[in-house]
Amino acid sequence: MSGSTMKAQSPSVATPVPGQPVNPTGVRQYDVEAVNRGKKPKLYKGREPIYPRRVEGRFRTLKWWIMAVTLTIYYVTPWIRWDRGPYAPDQAVLVDLANRRFFFFVIEIWPQEFFYVAGLLIMAGIGLFLVTSAVGRAWCGYACPQTVWTDLFIWVERLVIGDRNARIKLDNSPWTARKARLKASVHGIWILIAIATGGAWIFYFADAPTLAAQFLRGEAAPTAYITVAVLTFTTYSLGGLMREQVCTYMCPWPRIQAAMMDEHSLTVTYNDWRGEPRSRHQKRLQREGTATGDCIDCNACVAVCPAGIDIRDGQQLQCITCALCIDACDDVMTKIGKPRGLISYTTLSDYAANTARAATEGLAVARAKQVLPGWREVMRPRVFLYFGLWSLIGIGMLVAVIARDRLDLSVAHDRNPRYVQLSDGSIRNGYTVKIMNMEPTPRTFDFGLVGLPGGLMWSPEIVDEPARRFAVEVPPDQVREFRVFVKAHPDDLEAIPDPFAFRTFEMGGGRDSSQTDAVFEAPQ
């Protein structure tokens, strides 16, 4: 078959560009080595630069979308306004460390309610288990900030310098004004992105518009500048310079995830039963009657890999399953008229089944019947178990948040003296009362005694006249602490000490109420 007839038969094959190496099959040949392939050991090893080539395909498109969504959430969230009335901040998501409040849209969390945040963290943990057991290391490949920012930084490189070859060429060229300009532009844009990343972070902790103005005028707190500086440094160095080193050496998560994988977990797999023996000279070998696999050894999978590995070496620690090699290989397979899926998301058990079928029934049958991942891989007991657990915690927290009281009453009996005898023969007990008004509106609460017949109380700060109940005004979103003296005649007591309760409820039609047990001490 001559080159021209082949072109006519399969028009998708790329026209060879002059000066570019071409695989004997007709597609472009990449001259690339997997830089992180095992080599002879040295004591220390510098990072070898990786130049991922641009790729298009299903997974790349998905990654662009996830990047757009996650970055938008990160940068936009602090600027969303949320009206809570005149007594609370109008920022939808705000971690108010100074006042120890956490605002999340309709939810306001006080320090003693921090278990909700702990619950969210537990959900995030189980959520990672859930995702890992359903679709493998999807977190690493798509949503992890390290992956997203690295992707963004590579996009900047490509925009300024060009794709893989241009970048390699520039790095290998001697220093010229052009090289300096391009390098400065790339690093400059990286630093701008890094500053914006750190800058967005601080807006979660203060009123964003106010802080932005203060920050630009140089009037913000030193903590703000230090935080931005630290995050700028980490974003620039981790996203721009360290990249895959973070995933391979720093991050514990790949190790934990590796422990969570089993033979039914989806992972990016090179189907060697179909690809091997690989050859760049397929047509010649086929003419000679030698068996060849589907892999034409074009190295496209290696050229696009941001982790610098060769997926054909099998499952590797460094692989973050970003699936860009799938996109690259699918593209090549389409061009040479072979079915897609030489590199695919596959479980180990499916891979073993395919390999066995290829050995017994032959490559053609196995390729035709190649099992590609579907719902079957996702819907399995483990996934349901994690999902059940995850939902249970979520629903539990939701119910708790909806049902929780925005009022709390706590009472501490005086330890010393436990009681005081008064001149009219009655007994007085002292209590320190705290009423928490956890709503951002000033509220008035009725505060009264339950039980303790004949008992009367007063509070020096609120009312001097002894009574069974009185009104307490509590400022918005605050705790009001006050002293209460309760007096009763020993003849009226039912027991010593006499158990009774303080009760408080919102006046004016509010639903919140709270009751706390207390005791009245008296001499035996």
Next chain:
Amino acid sequence: MSAEKKHVDEPTGVETTGHVWDGIRELNNPLPRWWLWILYATIVWSVIYMVLYPAIPLLKQATPGLLGYSTREVLEKDLTRVAESRTELDSRIASMSLDEIADDPTLLDYAQRSGASSFKLVCVQCHGSGATGSQELGYPNLNDDAWLWGGTREQIFTTISHGVRNDTDPAAHTSIMPAFGAMGLLNRRQINDVTDYVLSLSGADHDAEAATAGKATYEAQCAVCHGATGEGNQDVGAPRLNDALWLYGGSHAAIVAQVTEPRLGVMPAWQDYFDDATRKKLALYVYSLGGGQ
């Protein structure tokens, strides 16, 4: 060099270190170079730290460091700062009347807390940590509503400033109850009867016959200070006798003992020790214990 052949891990082609756990061998992968840089950076940091801050322990003290940092100085600065922050509040307290302070919630809160702290320093020795006093020892309870020398803020302040029956302050509260028994002013029978009469004033258990007999003695000897109905007199520190509270005990025997040979409480004049502001804060604290009038 060891003649032992290096073990090479087959799948990775990497030498192993020779460490084996449960058949698992440790790969001898090279460390990333940035890791090495971080190690160097920490070493440089430690050297800079040792030069700038106290670091190496010597016989008497550690090397001081170029910055001259010391935790003791930091503490002293903190204490000075706190003292300075109090100066302003204390000068306001000194210049205001007790009732004016009581109307300012912030100032009152500070005064009561500060007063509580001074109370723990010099008052608890007699009045107790809960300010409950002691009936056996005859120290008054400051929580209740009975006051020998008055329970308004000003009266409490005066008592604290000048004390009771001391010879250091001419303005100290002074009064005396005669030792009716010891000095032979009343005989045992009279004392017994007057005791029953005193018990009857507050409705306590008593011998009605003896009480009737003691009434005349009471009116002649006691009413001048304790009042016709036993209502007491704060001008002379004469306690109320018609209430449920007894400074030295309310039993028949305790009252007989007090009439026979009275105990007379004393208290130092605190103006010799404390400035105006501190005594005001003490007065406001004592007032807040529940019995203030």
